[in-house]
Amino acid sequence: MNHFTITKPSSSLWRVSFDNPPVNVFSSQTIIELRTLVDAAETDPDLTVILFESANPDYFSAHWDLTDDTSSLASEPPPVTGQQAFVDVLIRLSKLPVISISAIRGRARGAGSEFLLATDIRFASRERALIGQFEMTTGVAPGGGAVSRLPRLVGRGRALEILAGADDFDGDLAERYGYVNRSIPDAEFDEFINSFTHRVAGTDRGAVAEMKGWVNEMTLPDDQEFRPQSDAFFARLTGPEVSGWITRAFEQGLQQPGDLEERLGTRGFEV
Numbered sequence: 001m002n003h004f005t006i007t008k009p010s011s012s013l014w015r016v017s018f019d020n021p022p023v024n025v026f027s028s029q030t031i032i033e034l035r036t037l038v039d040a041a042e043t044d045p046d047l048t049v050i051l052f053e054s055a056n057p058d059y060f061s062a063h064w065d066l067t068d069d070t071s072s073l074a075s076e077p078p079p080v081t082g083q084q085a086f087v088d089v090l091i092r093l094s095k096l097p098v099i100s101i102s103a104i105r106g107r108a109r110g111a112g113s114e115f116l117l118a119t120d121i122r123f124a125s126r127e128r129a130l131i132g133q134f135e136m137t138t139g140v141a142p143g144g145g146a147v148s149r150l151p152r153l154v155g156r157g158r159a160l161e162i163l164a165g166a167d168d169f170d171g172d173l174a175e176r177y178g179y180v181n182r183s184i185p186d187a188e189f190d191e192f193i194n195s196f197t198h199r200v201a202g203t204d205r206g207a208v209a210e211m212k213g214w215v216n217e218m219t220l221p222d223d224q225e226f227r228p229q230s231d232a233f234f235a236r237l238t239g240p241e242v243s244g245w246i247t248r249a250f251e252q253g254l255q256q257p258g259d260l261e262e263r264l265g266t267r268g269f270e271v
Contacts, residue, residue, distance in 0.1 A: 001033045005055070011046040013201040019055035022257055026111040027065035028072045031085050035076070038092045048208055049201045050096070051193065052119060053103040057128060060104050061112030062261055064144075066246050066254065081223055084230040086111065086144050090118035091223055095216060097209035099200055103193045104129040104180065109168070109264060114144035117153070120212070122180040123196070124171035125189045130265065131174055135233075136166040137268030138249075139241035143233020148221035154178040168265030245271055 003020045016037065018024050041047055054060040070085070079088030093100060100119040105128045108116055113131050116122050124131070133150075135142045142163065150159040154177045162169070162179070171183035184192050200208070236242055246254075249271045253260040260267055 001036070003027075003030045003033050004037065006037070009198075010201060012048040012205065013197060014041070014047060014050045015197075016050060016052050017055045018052065018061060021056070023062040023107075023255055023261055024054060024056050024059040024112070025062050025065035025068075025255060026086075026115065027068040028070050028085075031073065031089055032076060034089050034093070038089060038096065041096050041098060042092070046205065047098050048203065048205045049197050050098055050100045051103060051197050052100065052115075053193075054106055057105050058257070059106045059261075060102075060108040060129075060131075061115060062107055062255065063110030063112055063134065063264075066250075083223065083226055084143075084234070086114075087226045087230050090114065090145055091226070094118045094120070094220060097212065098205075099208060099212065101193075101197060101200075103189070104131065104171075105186070105189070106130070107168075107261070107264075109134045110142070111144050114142065114146050114149075116180075117146060117149040123189075123193060124174055124180040124183050125186040126171040126183045127186045129171040129174065129180075129183070130168040131179060132166065132168045132265045133163050134166045134264050134268045136164055137264075137271070138245040139239070140233055140236040141229070143230040145221070145226055145229070147229050148225045150179075152219060152221065166265065166268055168263075 003018060005017045005019055007015045041050060073085050079085050081088045081091050083091060101121045102116045102119045104122060104124040108131045110133060113133050133142050133146050141147060150162060158177050169179055174180040175183040252271060
């Protein structure tokens, strides 16, 4: 894989590190690799936990690659759920019969945040995590599931604040809102993550799958909620307002380490 490195400390635990320099953007290639990973996870009889983390301490996943035209997906098998490819793989991820955990250091915005929302459990570094849905700064609503997943996690008012305000949330505020499960001091982060993942990996795989299936029935959005959101996103993506924002943002350093990407939640409306 080009964007993910998988290590398997045991048969029940996979550690998946996202590594797509310079700022870990999501792209068609990421979707293809994530689909391969989900295919394998669905059929592995021993797997209990997948831990997602980043090789870049400053960027868990900056956002979608705004230079990607998705043409490479044309030769791939059709999406299993019938949804747009990114949404499809996130739906499948959320329904895996294993526990998926995100260990968040660095920035996770847009598609990066939507990936986090599709995982079961999210832990954030208190000092290093910044997460948010910046899309409204560009003139388009999120299309990868945030509109459906966030209200179920944080409630209606806070979901609207996150989506409309398009600002960054640090670890503590994200925890207070329910955007993440827990904010952990960075000095204690690795120890906590290792302890929790090994604890869950040691439980009975069948019982985990059974328990998660019941929770899914009560908490996951219906798949059909996502289609209008992704359709509207792609319809607006090529419009003059969004295209103009993208052009100006690249001129100011989008998708490269620097002030714009570091403070995108603050600077997005200024582009």
